[in-house]
Amino acid sequence: MLAPMTAAEQVEGLFGDGVLVLGARIDPEAVAALTEAEAALVERAVDKRRREFATARRLARLGLSRLGRTPVEILHAPDRSPLWPQGVTGSISHCDTRAVVALASQGEAGTVGIDVEHRDGLRRDLWKSVFLPSETARLEAQFDEAERARMALVLFSAKEALYKAQHPWSRKYMGFHDLEVVLGAPDAGTFSCTFQVEVGPFGRGAEGVGRYRLDAFDGAEVVTAIQLSPTAANASSRGG
Numbered sequence: 001m002l003a004p005m006t007a008a009e010q011v012e013g014l015f016g017d018g019v020l021v022l023g024a025r026i027d028p029e030a031v032a033a034l035t036e037a038e039a040a041l042v043e044r045a046v047d048k049r050r051r052e053f054a055t056a057r058r059l060a061r062l063g064l065s066r067l068g069r070t071p072v073e074i075l076h077a078p079d080r081s082p083l084w085p086q087g088v089t090g091s092i093s094h095c096d097t098r099a100v101v102a103l104a105s106q107g108e109a110g111t112v113g114i115d116v117e118h119r120d121g122l123r124r125d126l127w128k129s130v131f132l133p134s135e136t137a138r139l140e141a142q143f144d145e146a147e148r149a150r151m152a153l154v155l156f157s158a159k160e161a162l163y164k165a166q167h168p169w170s171r172k173y174m175g176f177h178d179l180e181v182v183l184g185a186p187d188a189g190t191f192s193c194t195f196q197v198e199v200g201p202f203g204r205g206a207e208g209v210g211r212y213r214l215d216a217f218d219g220a221e222v223v224t225a226i227q228l229s230p231t232a233a234n235a236s237s238r239g240g
């Protein structure tokens with residue numbers, strides 16, 4: 001029987017129908033509810049990591065139940081990607097304050113990627129290693145100084161979300177410069193992504209569209225999300 005947990009919040013507006021997104025404040029009590037195998041994965045981790053990992057597992061089990069599935073343990077592969085039960089696709093993210101989990105039945109959603117960040121913004125000295133020159137130029141042209149660092153954080157987060165969504169298809173690492181992201185205005189809350197290199201089944205030029213929210217919780221966190229599948233238009237032409 002699960003112990004009571006910090007209230008889970010259902011987050012709307014990040015994905016299309018059929019994808020459930022749950023968030024919760026990081027809950028130290030969740031650690032006690034880890035299964036033996038889950039606990040073993042974070043046995044040597046610092047407390048902060050253990051609490052974030054455990055809060056996400058509680059949310060994942062709650063989400064599986066809400067999808068009508070058995071709330072099983074969620075382990076990870078050697079590359080640390082989460083192992084979802086057969087027929088389910090999902091994604092996990094956590095920051096200092098919150099964990100979020102996106103879950104859907106496979107087939108309805110392709111794969112999903114989600115990312116949450118809790119920082120004032122992305123430090124300027126990190127931009128060069130994370131952004132393409134075109135992305136930096138657009139951040140400067142599109143946003144005034146007051147909002148630029150926060151929108152840079154959204155851009156960074158969108159890359160992390162895309163990485164998580166593409167990985168189940170490609171099983172490949174992507175560098176930050178392997179993807180170009182264009183942010184829409186905050187009132188639209190969308191972003192588009194273009195692969196700059198071939199990655200597994202995604203050809204160079206393959207595209208995806210995601211969403212972001214600056215107000216998903218109490219306004220402190222940035223959340224980004226994307227659904228992805230290698231459609232015919234996006235498929236790599238390698239070998240064919």
Ligand SMILES: CC(C)(COP(=O)(O)OP(=O)(O)OC[C@H]1O[C@@H](n2cnc3c(N)ncnc32)[C@H](O)[C@@H]1OP(=O)(O)O)[C@@H](O)C(=O)NCCC(=O)NCCS
Pocket residue numbers: 052053056076079080081082091092093094095114115116159160162163164165167168174175176177178179
């Ligand atoms: C994997 C990665 C994206 C995780 O992001 P993070 O900000 O460190 O941490 P988050 O809390 O947002 O996400 C952690 C979760 O990601 C998931 N994850 C880890 N590796 C993953 C992978 N290869 N594919 C999909 N999900 C993965 C795990 O579920 C993990 O949570 P858990 O350990 O509790 O199970 C990041 O560590 C990384 O390797 N980034 C480099 C690659 C990249 O982002 N490229 C961007 C260009 S597209």
